[in-house]
Amino acid sequence: MTDPRIQRLAEVLLDHSCELKAGEHVLIEGFDLDDPSLICALVEGAAERGALPVAELKSMRVQRSVFRSATEASMKLCGDIELARMQQMQAYIGVRGAANSSELADVPHDRMDLYQEHWLRKVNDHRVPKTKWVVLRWPNDAFAQAASMSTEAFEDFYFDVCTADYAAMREAQKPLVARMEATDRVRLVAPGTDLEFSIKDIPVIPCSGERNIPDGEVFTAPVRDSINGVIQYNTSSRYQGAVFSDIRFTFKDGKIVEATSNDTPRLNAILDSDEGARYCGEWAVGVNNRVRHPMLDTLFDEKIGGSFHLTPGQAYEEADNGNRSRIHWDLVLIQREDYGGGEMWFDGELIRKDGRFLPDDLQGLNEGL
Structure with missing residues (x-):
């Protein structure tokens, strides 16, 4: 049974943040999520509203390897592919967990520059002005620790803040x-x-x-x-x-x-x-x-x-x-x-x-x- 707080958050994202309409394409991305419940709720909710959801789960550990081995050509290729997909979307929801918030700490700066210039900026220059987008974090033990709170207390805080009026x-x-x-x-x-x-x-x-x-x-x-x-x-x-x-x-x-x-x-x-x-x-x-x-x-x-x-x-x-x-x-x-x-x-x-x-x-x- 889905936590009702997750269902409420999905409604906020779909109806308030994205104002999702029937027929619209929505990309739903999850990063480092040990629990995909919100992604599932978003996919099902988008379909119920007559939209066409596309969903993907990504790993920052895998991304680290991609970035550390990056060349200008590889980053341009990734950027072109991600941009082509984003150009088909009317809405975007990004849900980001962080099992290790320092996962990218040892990626050389010049490789991060390649990512920023040829991938991230290229995609964001389209996504930000041309889609209805929203991004958020997902609560986990590491996130609670960064907030100096127990996991249970942090989850209560998280859902209270994220579903505000x-x-x-x-x-x-x-x-x-x-x-x-x-x-x-x-x-x-x-x-x-x-x-x-x-x-x-x-x-x-x-x-x-x-x-x-x-x-x-x-x-x-x-x-x-x-x-x-x-x-x-x-x-x-x-x-x-x-x-x-x-x-x-x-x-x-x-x-x-x-x-x-x-x-x-x-x-x-x-x-x-x-x-x-x-x-x-x-x-x-x-x-x-x-x-x-x-x-x-x-x-x-x-x-x-x-x-x-x-x-x-x-x-x-x-x-x-x-x-x-x-x-x-x-x-x-x-x-x-x-x-x-x-x-x-x-x-x-x-x-x-x-x-x-x-x-x-x-x-x-x-x-x-």
């Missing part, structure tokens, strides 16, 4: 969207951080369960050459299989001119992937107050209530500042008092202090803090 979230985000659309200058202050930039005339996009599960952010992009100052991120981040902590950037006219971390050489190698990697393609405000603490998982960490993320690399087409890169690395700074506090200013007005919004029209975003 996204319609109510969308309504609560509207005043913040309006304020960001009217803003030119943003200033961010926190321990080790004093940063300013413009978001003038860049579109502002609310996120409430359409593309990520869980969700809860409002994103835009900084004007590409407008960022100046210093940022000291206070959460760790797993990227390309390695964990980075104590990341600190100095910006001058939009460019990261100095970057340090627990692994400064590897950090700078990523930022030297291409010209756009040292510029930022996204700035977003996290507003999901059910997610409180980082767990080395971007899909959760970037939504943390009282946080923001500033992202080196590729801009999204919906909020485009013109930056192009093979990387897109969401790095999170939490401004709540229990993480050192901080301030967010829009055109000289203090909008958020220590993670709490101050204006009356934004009080709905403080619920649960």
Whole structure:
């Protein structure tokens, strides 16, 4: 018998996130799943709605071997095949487990560059703007451990967060969207951080369960050459299989001119992937107050209530500042008092202090803090 929480999550993904219609093609991919129950529920649910599901399970251990043995020709071939399949889809659901979140840690950087350029970016440049897509993680022992929770407690937390009332979230985000659309200058202050930039005339996009599960952010992009100052991120981040902590950037006219971390050489190698990697393609405000603490998982960490993320690399087409890169690395700074506090200013007005919004029209975003 299927866990009713799995059935409810499948309904959210099919009906809210993808708005799946009869006749549409949907690709359902699972990565490192020890339990395929959600994939089965999605396939059956898609068929019940008259859609045409295509399902596949992948192994990151196998992917590691593919990446470690990669050549430019092999990555182009894989990218072409994956792109041809994606071009036949109207919707995409990616469910990602992680038996070992560091599985790709020993893949040489130049091989990951080949994957990013000739496979991942090629497919995503079609999938992101041209399909109704959603991605999410799947709870397992390793994920619970990263969250410092028991497996049972983490599963309860996971299903509660992932099946939130996204319609109510969308309504609560509207005043913040309006304020960001009217803003030119943003200033961010926190321990080790004093940063300013413009978001003038860049579109502002609310996120409430359409593309990520869980969700809860409002994103835009900084004007590409407008960022100046210093940022000291206070959460760790797993990227390309390695964990980075104590990341600190100095910006001058939009460019990261100095970057340090627990692994400064590897950090700078990523930022030297291409010209756009040292510029930022996204700035977003996290507003999901059910997610409180980082767990080395971007899909959760970037939504943390009282946080923001500033992202080196590729801009999204919906909020485009013109930056192009093979990387897109969401790095999170939490401004709540229990993480050192901080301030967010829009055109000289203090909008958020220590993670709490101050204006009356934004009080709905403080619920649960």
